[in-house]
Structures are given as structure tokens and as C-alpha cells.
Amino acid sequence: MNKSSALLIVDVQNDFCPGGALEVGDGNGIVPLVNRLAGKFETVVLSQDWHPADHISFAAQHPGTSPFSQITLPYGAQTLWPIHCVMASAGAAFHKDLAVPHAGLIIRKGSHRDIDSYSTFLEADRETKTGLDGYLSARGIHEVYLCGLATDFCVAWSAEDAAAFGFRATVIEDACRAIDLDGSLDAAWTRLAKAGVARSNSATF
Numbered sequence: 001m002n003k004s005s006a007l008l009i010v011d012v013q014n015d016f017c018p019g020g021a022l023e024v025g026d027g028n029g030i031v032p033l034v035n036r037l038a039g040k041f042e043t044v045v046l047s048q049d050w051h052p053a054d055h056i057s058f059a060a061q062h063p064g065t066s067p068f069s070q071i072t073l074p075y076g077a078q079t080l081w082p083i084h085c086v087m088a089s090a091g092a093a094f095h096k097d098l099a100v101p102h103a104g105l106i107i108r109k110g111s112h113r114d115i116d117s118y119s120t121f122l123e124a125d126r127e128t129k130t131g132l133d134g135y136l137s138a139r140g141i142h143e144v145y146l147c148g149l150a151t152d153f154c155v156a157w158s159a160e161d162a163a164a165f166g167f168r169a170t171v172i173e174d175a176c177r178a179i180d181l182d183g184s185l186d187a188a189w190t191r192l193a194k195a196g197v198a199r200s201n202s203a204t205f
């Protein structure tokens, strides 16, 4: 890929793979593809969902609720999740076969107790930046390709925000897997199309 393009590999972590706390069907199936794609890019960024043990997105923090239900928080609607990706836990580690030694940056997100962050650019309060936009801009990146987990949450929010920050954004569809909660995958593709995010396939690389 040209030097102004970056690959963003979203949350390829044990808790999103089969057997993990918030498993995504066939989440591990993308790993060989992601490794191959990474080899095509000079600039590669990894993200890691990285929550404190008492994070606000965990249903366990809201007595009487259960995972996958919704509540309203000061910043808006929040889906509640099983406890997952607790910082420094085995579940938060990258999948053991992810092999991207040349990745220059790891963005850890969702670390503020009171704010979730699906997006790798902007937390759920829609104000707090992770700094990724500045990192990419400073390196002359204009175009961001995305892959990883999960298509309809962290990949989609990251892609939408990439576009909002002025990057050309493309989701590499077969290098992602979805949670698909109550139609969330279809809804995500509709939002992404509106945001001007492109869709492509790894075969084109």
C-alpha cells in the first residue's frame, strides 16, 4: 500500500474469540487474513479494548440488569456487556497467533471507568479523544483500512470516526466478524454507507 495508508486492526483479543467472555462467532478465523493484510502496510495500528474491572459497560455494575440489555447513561444509550477485556487479564491479550511485529502503535480504549469506547478515535461521550487522529495525521496518513472485531461495534464506530476526522475509510469485510445483536450488523452497514465508508474484500490486496 502507499505510504499515506494505514491499517487499523481492531480488538483481535482473546475475549472476542471463541471461548472468550464476549465471544464473536469465528472471531479467531480472521487472524491469518489479518496477518497477511498487515504485511501490505507500512503503518499498522492495533487497538485493544482495555477496561477497569468495574467498568460502566459491564452489566455486573448495574444490579438488576443482564448482559446485552440497554441502559441510558449521561452520554446516551449504552449496551451492557459481560465482563470482558479487563486490563492486563488473559482475556484482554491479543490472540496468540496475531503476528504483526511491525505495528507502530497500540491504542488502548475504554479505560475510563465511566465512559465506554467502541471507537478507536473518540470515546462514547463523543468528546474524549484517544489521540489516534493526531498520530495518523502527523505521519501523513490520509487513508485508513480497518479489520478486526467486532464489525458492528468497534470496527464500525472506528470507521465512522475515521471518516468524520477526514480520513478515507474502508472496512475490509472478510477480515472482520460481527456480534450481530438485534440487527446491529445491518444497522452498522447502513450507518457506514451514509458516512461515506467504503467496503472491500481482502482478495483485492
Ligand code: VGL
Binding pocket: 011, 016, 049, 081, 118, 149, 150, 151, 152, 153, 154, 155
Ligand atoms: C466491543 C462490545 C464491547 C468490540 C468492545 O470490540 O466490538 N464490543 N466492547
Ligand code: ZN
Binding pocket: 049, 050, 051, 057, 081, 084, 085, 110
Ligand atoms: Zn468493551
